[in-house]
Amino acid sequence: MEPFSQIPMLSYDVVVIGGGPAGMAAAIRAKELGLKVLLLDDNDYLGGILPQCIHPGFGLHYYKEELTGPEFAARLAKKLVELGVEYRTAARVLEIKNYSDLEKVVIFTSPSGVYQVWAKAIIYAAGARERHAFEIGITGDRVAGIYTAGEAQTLMDIYGILPGREVVIVGSGDVGLIMARRFALEGAKVKAVVELMPYPGGLARNVMILRDFDIPLYLSHKVVEARGKGRVEKVKVVKVDENFKEIPGSEFWISCDTLVISAGLIPSVKKLEAIGVEIDPVTGGPVVNDRLETSVPGIFVAGNSLLINDLVDYVAEQGELAAEGAKEFIEKGGIESRKWIKVEKGENVRLLVPHYLSGDRDVYLYLRVARPMEDVELRIPEIDKKMKLPVVKPAEMLRVKLRAEEIKNAEKLTVEVVKV
Amino acid sequence: MTTYRFTCIVCPLGCAIEVEMENGKVKEVKGHTCPRGREWAIQEVTNPRRVVMSVVPVEGGALPTVSVKTAEPVPKGKIPELMEFLAKLKLKAPVKVGETVAEWEGVRIVATRGA
Numbered sequence: 001m002e003p004f005s006q007i008p009m010l011s012y013d014v015v016v017i018g019g020g021p022a023g024m025a026a027a028i029r030a031k032e033l034g035l036k037v038l039l040l041d042d043n044d045y046l047g048g049i050l051p052q053c054i055h056p057g058f059g060l061h062y063y064k065e066e067l068t069g070p071e072f073a074a075r076l077a078k079k080l081v082e083l084g085v086e087y088r089t090a091a092r093v094l095e096i097k098n099y100s101d102l103e104k105v106v107i108f109t110s111p112s113g114v115y116q117v118w119a120k121a122i123i124y125a126a127g128a129r130e131r132h133a134f135e136i137g138i139t140g141d142r143v144a145g146i147y148t149a150g151e152a153q154t155l156m157d158i159y160g161i162l163p164g165r166e167v168v169i170v171g172s173g174d175v176g177l178i179m180a181r182r183f184a185l186e187g188a189k190v191k192a193v194v195e196l197m198p199y200p201g202g203l204a205r206n207v208m209i210l211r212d213f214d215i216p217l218y219l220s221h222k223v224v225e226a227r228g229k230g231r232v233e234k235v236k237v238v239k240v241d242e243n244f245k246e247i248p249g250s251e252f253w254i255s256c257d258t259l260v261i262s263a264g265l266i267p268s269v270k271k272l273e274a275i276g277v278e279i280d281p282v283t284g285g286p287v288v289n290d291r292l293e294t295s296v297p298g299i300f301v302a303g304n305s306l307l308i309n310d311l312v313d314y315v316a317e318q319g320e321l322a323a324e325g326a327k328e329f330i331e332k333g334g335i336e337s338r339k340w341i342k343v344e345k346g347e348n349v350r351l352l353v354p355h356y357l358s359g360d361r362d363v364y365l366y367l368r369v370a371r372p373m374e375d376v377e378l379r380i381p382e383i384d385k386k387m388k389l390p391v392v393k394p395a396e397m398l399r400v401k402l403r404a405e406e407i408k409n410a411e412k413l414t415v416e417v418v419k420v
Numbered sequence: 421m422t423t424y425r426f427t428c429i430v431c432p433l434g435c436a437i438e439v440e441m442e443n444g445k446v447k448e449v450k451g452h453t454c455p456r457g458r459e460w461a462i463q464e465v466t467n468p469r470r471v472v473m474s475v476v477p478v479e480g481g482a483l484p485t486v487s488v489k490t491a492e493p494v495p496k497g498k499i500p501e502l503m504e505f506l507a508k509l510k511l512k513a514p515v516k517v518g519e520t521v522a523e524w525e526g527v528r529i530v531a532t533r534g535a
Binding site: 044045051054055056067068070071074156157158159160185186187203204205207208212390391 | 428433434471472473487517518
């Protein structure tokens with residue numbers, strides 16, 4: 001393929017797209033493995049969302065100690081710099097081109113102009129985006145004062161700006177609850193957390209925030225309308241039945257100047273879809289093998305672009321794994337396997353990654369259940385594997401290690417979570 | 421007698437623990453499945469503490485704030501006072517991750533993001 005003659009050309013073994021925990025861990029590992037690596041991030045600073053996640057709870061697995069988000073990011077960034085990994089911030093990827101297995105191009109803009117990078121492999125770690133108000137059916141006036149949880153967090157915990165004084169939060173997942181605490185700590189009045197499901201979405205330690213700050217939680221409720229002149233002044237809340245249908249006559253209004261939407265994340269994979277990467281409709285991320293390689297050879301994926309994770313520790317682990325895959329791909333000209341063992345979802349398994357295993361290496365399965373259960377067993381009947389689990393919840397991702405020798409003779413695997 | 425109910429946060433099991441108090445004293449703890457859960461529940465009723473995180477403005481850094489945390493958990497009831505104290509702080513770059521940037525009632529305030 002002819003390079004684009006007018007665009008300055010760079011050449012690397014591997015380009016890592018995204019400078020959050022997945023991308024930094026991937027770039028570090030790639031460098032350690034002797035690859036010539038370039039890391040690109042569109043933000044002005046490395047770390048992805050970690051620098052704004054100022055609460056603790058990070059790193060218990062990866063660093064064996066409890067850190068805040070910025071501390072976790074700082075450790076990775078320090079190692080990245082010590083190893084001399086090349087990186088560019090404020091570098092926005094416009095397009096990925098896949099000419100052949102070992103010929104890929106990433107085109108990006110940066111303050112010093114547009115560049116094309118030729119690489120043999122790409123590790124895509126661009127994270128996820130947040131679901132916004134219009135995606136969860138909130139109608140009404142076009143008002144200021146509606147933020148996603150991440151936007152509110154960036155304003156408060158990076159720029160030191162309090163987005164509002166009277167706040168309604170949609171969604172009781174961990175991010176919503178953590179933002180409820182941040183608003184309350186900074187002196188704002190959190191008037192309600194509104195949750196569609198009949199149970200709170202976050203971890204118990206975060207649900208405690210509601211009691212700590214006397215914040216009302218409305219379960220089986222949804223915000224349907226935001227009204228105001230210029231800025232949001234009130235929101236309409238309605239109760240839903242067990243089928244999430246609005247119950248007529250149950251509506252009430254809450255006055256507020258700020259509405260924060262914490263309604264889940266969606267892997268950012270548009271640039272992968274553009275080159276034909278197959279997407280799993282349930283995870284929203286690519287279909288991958290046990291090196292985290294997508295359906296397009298030499299394109300690897302890690303972190304929240306792969307699937308939405310709860311723990312940054314697993315995100316960093318996926319970054320390392322993708323880098324090891326890229327190394328193998330470049331050395332051998334492809335990821336080869338005698339066969340690919342398909343991993344299927346059985347009883348009460350909603351999503352599962354990776355989708356295909358080679359059987360020649362140990363692997364972690366990441367999965368989520370569809371509904372909460374107690375006293376259950378995770379079973380893989382084909383290899384007679386059983387694991388007792390006292391509690392499973394959709395909000396808590398399960399991670400299961402399978403050894404190569406356990407799975408090497410299997411044709412397929414079915415993972416199920418069933419009552420003992 | 422007052423009964424306090426909690427979901428235990430010591431581990432992911434999330435036991436529903438009940439603590440019964442009489443005249444300011446713990447009378448009975450129910451629902452826990454391990455000694456750590458019992459200890460935590462008693463602490464929650466008698467002297468709840470939290471590690472507090474916030475951000476403090478910084479001059480001359482790449483970003484306008486540094487994030488901070490208390491080096492140890494502080495009594496829950498004193499958190500508003502601590503927040504008032506943090507609201508008055510102003511720092512100057514350079515600030516290193518892990519650096520003690522202030523002290524409040526004997527508790528170190530530690531930077532978690534540098535500038």
